[in-house]
Amino acid sequence: MPTRAAPATTCDVLIVGGGAAGIATAASLLKRQPGLDIWIVEPSERHYYQPGWTMVGRGLFRPERTVRMTEDLIPPGAEWIRASVVAFDPDHDRVQCADGGWIGYRMLVAAPGLKLDWGAIPGLMETLGRNGVTSNYSFESAPYTWELVQALHRGRALFTQPPMPIKCAGGPQKAMYLSADHWVREGLIDDIQIEFHTAGPVLFGVKAYVPALMAYIEKYGVDLRLGSRLTAVDGPGRTATFAVGGPDGGVVEERREFDMLHVCPPQTAPGFVRDSPLAAASGWIEVDDSSLRHARFENVFALGDACSAPNAKTAAAVRKQAPVVAENLLSVMRGRPMRAVYDGYGSCPLTVERGKIVLAEFGYGGKLLPSFPKWLVDGTRPSRLAWHLKSEILPEIYWQGMLKGHEWLAAPHHLPATPRAVEGLRP
Numbered sequence: 001m002p003t004r005a006a007p008a009t010t011c012d013v014l015i016v017g018g019g020a021a022g023i024a025t026a027a028s029l030l031k032r033q034p035g036l037d038i039w040i041v042e043p044s045e046r047h048y049y050q051p052g053w054t055m056v057g058r059g060l061f062r063p064e065r066t067v068r069m070t071e072d073l074i075p076p077g078a079e080w081i082r083a084s085v086v087a088f089d090p091d092h093d094r095v096q097c098a099d100g101g102w103i104g105y106r107m108l109v110a111a112p113g114l115k116l117d118w119g120a121i122p123g124l125m126e127t128l129g130r131n132g133v134t135s136n137y138s139f140e141s142a143p144y145t146w147e148l149v150q151a152l153h154r155g156r157a158l159f160t161q162p163p164m165p166i167k168c169a170g171g172p173q174k175a176m177y178l179s180a181d182h183w184v185r186e187g188l189i190d191d192i193q194i195e196f197h198t199a200g201p202v203l204f205g206v207k208a209y210v211p212a213l214m215a216y217i218e219k220y221g222v223d224l225r226l227g228s229r230l231t232a233v234d235g236p237g238r239t240a241t242f243a244v245g246g247p248d249g250g251v252v253e254e255r256r257e258f259d260m261l262h263v264c265p266p267q268t269a270p271g272f273v274r275d276s277p278l279a280a281a282s283g284w285i286e287v288d289d290s291s292l293r294h295a296r297f298e299n300v301f302a303l304g305d306a307c308s309a310p311n312a313k314t315a316a317a318v319r320k321q322a323p324v325v326a327e328n329l330l331s332v333m334r335g336r337p338m339r340a341v342y343d344g345y346g347s348c349p350l351t352v353e354r355g356k357i358v359l360a361e362f363g364y365g366g367k368l369l370p371s372f373p374k375w376l377v378d379g380t381r382p383s384r385l386a387w388h389l390k391s392e393i394l395p396e397i398y399w400q401g402m403l404k405g406h407e408w409l410a411a412p413h414h415l416p417a418t419p420r421a422v423e424g425l426r427p
């Protein structure tokens with residue numbers, strides 16, 4: 001633990017991470033309290049709209065459509081500190097940056113996202129973007145997915161999904177369905193063997209959506225391998241190795257040759273989060289699931305992929321979380337009870353074919369939380385309207401709404417205004 005020293009600089013609200021969650025929270029805070037002193041620590045000069053990478057992997061979005069300059073997205077009134085945080089020191093209300101300097105705060109919002117652990121799969125990093133190995137989980141390699149899909153006319157295509165939690169739990173399946181849809185349209189599907197290897201025991205974690213997805217697994221002739229975890233990749237040898245649960249409870253190693261391999265990498269909390277006093281035993285930042293305030297540090301909030309709340313890690317979740325954090329943080333600053341409640345909403349628009357989506361929207365415990373009446377969009381069935389939502393409307397909601405504090409489709413729920421302190425939501 002670092003020793004106490006006066007921070008060189010101090011602000012009222014420090015936001016760590018200027019991704020979806022950091023920028024949205026800054027915008028929501030400034031909407032409620034213009035003039036608030038907010039600093040955002042973010043090392044990257046580029047900000048990515050990651051949900052667009054699925055569309056890049058099918059040649060439907062140009063990659064440039066998914067990236068903007070960070071400096072253009074910092075809400076007016078907030079200050080961008082271009083640096084990386086390397087340590088949290090919540091006992092002394094400060095963080096340390098990579099250059100060794102400290103920044104102090106009155107309130108902290110931790111939103112540094114998660115770590116894509118490419119290195120956890122031996123052989124993967126060396127071959128990603130070459131030898132038929134690709135991933136929509138990176139800006140650099142998503143265009144290569146589309147190159148491979150177009151070039152494959154016969155052979156074997158493998159799609160892999162690591163253990164949960166991952167961001168956008170449907171991401172690995174989306175890549176597969178859209179690729180298969182192209183092969184159907186080109187009349188190639190009978191010559192391409194598709195395998196989906198997921199480390200999990202089910203195709204999708206919320207039961208209501210499984211029948212619609214299984215219909216596509218059958219339509220595309222996918223060989224569904226449950227409990228099969230990617231452990232190594234030999235790019236030049238075009239072979240992937242899996243650990244597969246055996247019938248006696250043991251683990252069997254299995255090798256599969258491929259012509260195309262789409263990998264979703266294992267995902268963890270970033271190292272500096274795991275090693276910090278903010279972490280839960282799981283490594284994620286330990287928050288109260290409803291208020292999103294830290295479980296032990298009263299002036300700390302966390303949201304987005306880095307926090308411990310058991311929602312689907314999605315930008316859709318962030319859209320709902322940011323106003324909750326903004327409201328509750330300002331209540332704490334003003335010495336009032338926190339009233340805004342996050343219900344665990346997350347959404348995964350499963351692109352089952354070009355032009356149709358199974359729009360999974362659910363909260364804590366898998367409770368279905370549809371945004372639209374069933375006659376308009378029935379989330380448990382493929383929908384054309386949901387496709388327009390994903391391909392045209394949601395990017396605008398992201399860039400023009402969520403990152404600018406407009407909070408479309410994101411109004412927080414509130415506890416009744418009583419002076420009584422509520423467990424987990426005390427000021």
Ligand code: FAD
Nearest residue numbers: 017019020021050051085112113168304305313314315316
């Ligand atoms: P991020 O947006 O990843 O931002 C984290 C930020 O923290 C980054 O800017 C990073 O540079 C910064 N940072 C990292 N380390 C530090 C540090 N040490 N100090 C300071 N800053 C740091 N969501 C949906 O809602 N719908 C979808 O259809 C969807 N599809 C997806 C498809 C793919 C292929 C992927 C990869 C993601 C998808 N998502 C989708 C998920 C969504 O993009 C994420 O859940 C969302 O971006 C999380 O926001 P975040 O701010 O927590 O993390």
